[in-house]
Amino acid sequence: MTTHVTIIGAGLGGLALARVLHVHGIPATVHEAESSPMARAQGGMLDIHDYNGQLALEAAGLLDEFRALILEGRQQTRIVDRDGTVLLDLADDGTGGRPEVQRGELRQLLLDSLPDGTVHWGHKVDGVRALGDGRHEVSFTNGTTVVTSLLVGADGAWSKVRPLLSDATPEYTGTSAIELYLFDADTRRPAAVKAVGGGSLMAPAQGRMILAHREGGDVLHTYVMFTRPLDWFGDIDFTDSAAVIARIAREFDGWAPELTALVTESDTAPALRSHYTLPVEHRWERVPGVTLLGDAAHLTAPNGEGANLALLDGAELGQAIAAHPGDVEAALAEYEQAMFPRSAEIGAQGDDFLDRLATDDGEEKSRVIADALAELAVAKRSS
């Protein structure tokens, strides 16, 4: 007997689940809050790892299509000092196992791989209630409801499904990013293009870091990361872009102009992205008929793994459901048994990374942090 699967959230995790279920002939509906696939810009590049994200795409039967999206050369990783001195430069020799793709293109690939009508756009969940025997009623802000025997919360950091399983709520990590873009960079910002190189640039210092990516379409995409309390950002008026940029630029006074240009020449309004986490060991007792995946289950400080884990969760949950026809509980238990320790291990790495960035007792720390980042980059390259 095949149970119809109700998935909340059309992020990478929810879509990977829907796709793997489809491959196995299992019907699913994805309910997504956004009104359409184009409702929101999907962010920048993601490196998709051969030990998790790519395994998911293989299970989804989409590995060849994924490879067609790869932006060649983008695995190059460069760490520089504030004066632009290159401390570490790892070339993209094509063996890193972490090719970069545009997130929006990967999401579209998954969407295109689903039967028409699988995703119900404009369906924002505002409540879920247990009906007993593993059944749940999901209500949407558009006034509709569905009743399901298998509910999956793939609805990200602020999941509305999570309270069925756990009392945990995301907490601020102490770090936020301000996101900026430079367009037509080759012609308009050649010095910044040269500084960033072919892939990613990290310029770390005391409690702050410029992190920039060379993306497709002649774009430089920058996150300026600050380890600061939320109040610090609350004092900045994000409706006044020029003032925000001037405020950020002050933090990088005296830095090489090709680095500060990534901030001061931004073509977009600075967007604040504060980072939240769930407890690293977040888990729950089995509750009949419902589970979580991706950020809804294990939100970590950014460590380059979140999207990869969401993809793998979705694929493995789909495979577990296919392997246990008619036995939802066996499928969910098998999925959770593998997912909990995996996400705890990777979440702990994320915390460690953030701690190092926050370590902040003198100018000398710039080099110490750069060394730590270099170690991290090398470890990831060789893992």
Ligand SMILES: Cc1cc2nc3c(=O)[nH]c(=O)nc-3n(C[C@H](O)[C@H](O)[C@H](O)COP(=O)(O)OP(=O)(O)OC[C@H]3O[C@@H](n4cnc5c(N)ncnc54)[C@H](O)[C@@H]3O)c2cc1C
């Ligand atoms: C600045 C930044 C940079 C990052 N960079 C990387 C990176 O380089 N590599 C990497 O692997 N990870 C990265 N991550 C982490 C990654 O983005 C997430 O871990 C990943 O997107 C999680 O996927 P998901 O499918 O679980 O959730 P999401 O991508 O958050 O998708 C959840 C979906 O659910 C929908 N939704 C939310 N609430 C509701 C509701 N009430 N009703 C219906 N639908 C709802 C949302 O609209 C969304 O479409 C980054 C994160 C941030 C913030």
